Amino acid sequence: MAHSIERGRTGPGTAGSRVLTVAALDSVPVYREGLNAVVSRTPGLRWVGHAATQHASMQLCEQLHPNIVAVDSGLDPQGHLIRLLSDGHPMMIIVVLLRQAHVGATFISAMLSAGAHGVVPRDADPRRLGEALRKAFVDRRYTDPSLAPLLTRQRHTTGGDGRAGAGVHRPRMPLSRREYQVLQLVAEGLENAAIAKTLFLSVETVRTHVKSILRKLSARDRTHAVSKAFRSGILVARAEGAPPGEGEAPPAAVGNTIA
Template sequence: MSKIRIALIEDHDLTRVGIRTALLQKEEIEVVGEAANAAEGLKMLKALQPDIAIIDIGLPDKDGIELTRELKATSNGEELATKVLILTLQDNKEAVLAAFAAGADSYCMKDIKFDNLLEAVRVTHNGNAWIDPAIARIVLQQAQHNPPKQDGVSLNTKNSHQYSEFVDDQETIEPYTLTERELEVLQLIVEGCSNALIAERLYITVGTVKTHVRNILNKLCADDRTQAAVRALRSGLVG
């Protein structure tokens, strides 16, 4: 089986080393290159053409959003082999929407858990958008109220699926028979809490949380926590 080839563009040495070390724990992943700024990063990406570029939004010479825009512009309208996963400490609306308008494929917070980062890498590699549950609400609201432009910039066709997957389902979502406890767990999922944190907040065991999560996914017909969060927000199950 071919490995997922990843390039890292991150200016903080310790963060970059930490991400690389974490990724290399999985045999399916190969880190093919690293860069500490946008200029070196763009040259590296053009030369190596990795499957995924993990790009920090706060680079010293140029932000990761502009780097993403320049990278996508090199495709000349063709399907770009390299997918972009933005890593950031910022969860503000402007940063999130600008990243997607630039053509980012996925968007993760820097405090993401290792298992979630691996999930984000796999989902992105498979051609889908992975959006941190903590910021899913921002993208959902934009998709519902102003699809699909940001500051007058139309999203390109390649990138428009990130919004369409939130709004293509226009049928009314039927009320779900979630218990009060499941709704509490769902609210914490939307806020980006891990199973361990949910257990701590609700004074229940991690095993019980996993049971609730499994029931929630079944009732929402969701494949994963991110999809459950988006459907919960869309249907008004949580605020």
């Protein structure tokens, strides 16, 4: 079954300096195209591709190992994907592109607590966005100037360090990375044999993961597990404007070697 992973075209780098690879984890085609253009115009950055779903995002990072990923806050509003990516790829820089509805101290702190290195408004000026990606990589922490006052006020109110304000905890993900991938595919309607083929696992291993998922989510069956996962925010519904199949390519189309 195809998944929403697409490899970008390689472009010219910047002579005499390291070229940083950038990928987008975003379900909105028009925004991905815009981000591609921003990255392509920013010296020292090179676009390597995008993923439009949470499962495809994990596949992309495992196969392409980008230096920087720009994550749409709408694709991962609970921070579960960010936590899994942060734990699985500690050297990768994660920058969250905040939708207007998510611009707030509590949400920003939760994303940083989950493992994000930077936060930038989704509607930021293109030049500023490109520079933000570079700065986040160099400093391993970046907050857009327009967002800094929110965290400053929170620090003054809570006495915290602004990275994870009082009462904001690292999002709890009850599932392992592999269980999360299996659950994503269960939600897409795949049976155990198809999941095994997609993830290069044995059918028995998939059955074991499904049993573990049901136990951890206290679910009666697969349908109940998927329902509870969506209600709790572990899974996020596909955004409007991103119909199944849009821009999809099979994982094999994403090369294991990135120049």
